Amino acid sequence: MTTLLAPAPEQRTDVPCQAGPLPVPAPDVAPATRRPPTARRLALTGRLTKDDTGWLEPQLAELVTSGAATVEVDLSAVEALDGAVARLLLRTSWRLGDPARTLLLVHPQRQVHRVLRFYGAGGLVVR
Secondary structure: OOOOOOOOOOOOOOOOOOOOOOOOOOOOOOHHHOOOOOEEEEEEEEEEOHHHHHHHHHHHHHHHHOOOOEEEEEEEEEEEEOHHHHHHHHHHHHHOOOOOOEEEEEOOOHHHHHHHHHOOOHHHEEO
8 A cells, every 4th residue: 555645735934023032931940949149239338437327237137138149348439437337347247157158348448448457347358
């Protein structure tokens, strides 16, 4: 017995083009299994005094609880800070609680770096 294969009916090969990028599907990852971000950053400006610790402490606590491996505090625009803020930054580094997690104080001005060194937070500074 011989079977003859008939050619398939002609199909269109042109596909209409959509304008713009194709949508990216959301990942199928449950919220409990998502990994924390590798780094979080907070930029500070101006003169920081004891009065500023009230709003700064919750900001730093949020960075600690985010689970980020590296927490960076950009001090390049900070003109001056007092001992209360330096101690708060030092306590924040202790609260990270894991040697694999790091608090980095980046680009402080010379006078800010001196205050940080005086209060024992000089080792957290990255130029």
